[in-house]
Amino acid sequence: MTLSHDLAGQGPTTVVLLHSGVCDRRMWDGQFSALAEAGHRVVRCDLRGFGETPVDAAHTHADDVRDLLDHLGIDRAAVVGSSFGGQIALELAVRHPGHVSALALLCSGMPGFEPSEELRAWGGREDALLEAGDLEGAVELNVDTWLGPEADAAARALVLEMQRRAFEVQLAVPDEFSPVRTGVTADDLAGVEAPALVVAGAHDVPDFRAVADELTRLLPAARRLDLDWAGHLPALERPAETARLLTAFLAELPGRP
Template sequence: MTLSHDLAGAGPSTVLLLHSGVCDRRMWDGQFQALADAGHRVVRCDLRGFGDSPMDAPHTHADDVRDLLDHLGVERAAVVGASFGGRIALELAVRHPGHVSALALLGSDVPGLTPSAELEAWGEREDELLDAGDLDAAVELNVDTWLGPEAGPEARALVREMQRHAFEVQLAAPEEFDPAEPEVGADDLAGIEVPALVVTGAHDHPDFRAVADDLTRVLPGARRVDLDWAGHLPALERPDETARLLATFLAETMSHRAA
C-alpha cells in the first residue's frame, strides 16, 4: 500500500512532513503551501492508521515512508516530524539513512522512550476511557493535553476531528495489524550525521522537553530552538511562525550543502 499523500511545489529539494500521533497530514495546513512557495517540493502523508491511510496489514511506519519516497522517485528528503512523526523520522534516518538529508524535530518522541510516572498515568487514563468506549472523553483528554495556550478554537476542532478518526480506524483493526517497533536505540541515533533542528515548547510536557535535551546532546548535527509560546504542537499553535522557522532552517541546510 502507498500511503495517502499530497504534493506541492516543484523545487529541486524535497521536504517530507510527518504528523503527530493525535493528527494526520492536515496538521501541516499552515506549512504545506508555504514551504512549497519557499522553493521546495513538499510531500505530506498520512501514516498507516491515520487520515486516509487504512490500517490494513502488519507494517513498520519508517518502511512505509521509505516506500512512499521510492514510489515518488525521491532519493533524499529533509524530513520534518512532529511528536510521533519525529520518532518515525529518526527511525527512517537510522534504517534508511540514504533517504534523509536533514531532520526538523518538533516536540519529538524518540524510539524506546521510557515515560515518566506522570506520562504513564496519562496513558493509563486514555486506555481506560477507550476500553470503556468513551471516545469523546479520550479525544478531549488529548486535545487538552497536547495543544498549548496559543492554539485557537479552529486548531482544537481540527485536532478533535483528526484524533477521533484515528481512534476509530485503529480500534477497528485487528491486533495483528499493529505497527512493528523497529529496534532503534540511543546508540543508533548517535550515528545520524545529517543537520537537525530540535524544537521544543516551554508549555510542552516535561518528558518531551527532556527528549529535546537528549536529542540535542546525542545528534551530532543538532541545533536547539526553544519556543517560549509553544506547547507540544507548534505547527497548529502558530502556523505562520512555525512555517518561517522551518523555511529558514531548510534554506540554511541547502546553502551549507551547496558551499
C-alpha cells in the same frame, strides 16, 4: 500499500512532513503551501492508521515512508516530524540514512525513551476511557493535553476531528496488523549525521522537553531551538511562525541554492 499523500511545489530540495500521533496530514495546512512557495517540493502523508490511510497488514512506519519516497522517485529529503512523526523521522534516518538529508524535529518523540510515571498514568487514563467506550472523552483528553495556550478554536476543532478519526481507524484494527517495532535504540541516534533542528516548547509536557535534551546531546549535528510560546503542537498553535522557522532552517542547509 502507498500512504495517502499530497504533493506541492517544485525545486531542488524535497521536504517530507510527518504528523503527530493525535493528528494526520491536515495538521500541516499552515506550512504545506508556504514551504512549496519557498521553493521546495513538499510531500505530506497520512501514516498507516491515520487520516485516509487504512491498516491492512503488520507494518513499520519508517519503512512505509521509505516506500512512499521510492514510489515518488525521491532519493533524499529533508524530513520534518512532529511528536510521533519525529520519532518516525529518526527511525527513518537510522534505517535508511541515504534517504534523509536533514531533520526538523518539532517536540519530537524518540526511539527507546522511557516515559515518566506521570505520562504512563496519563496513558492509563486514556486507555480507561477507551475501554469504557467513551471515545469523546478520550479525544477531549488528548486535545486538552497536547494543544498549548496559543491554539485557537480552529486548531482545537481540527485536532478533535483528526484524533477522533485516528481512534476510529485504529480501534477496529486486529492485533496481527499492529505496528512492528523497528529495534532502533537511543544509542543508534549517535550515528545520524544529518543536520537536525531540535525544537522544544516551553508549555509542552516535561517528557518531551526531556526528549529534546537527549536528542540535542545524542545527534551529532543537532541545533536546539526553544519556543517560549509553544505547547506540544507548534505547527497548529502558531502556523505562520512555524512555517517561517522551518523555511529558515531549510535555507541554511548545505547545498541549498
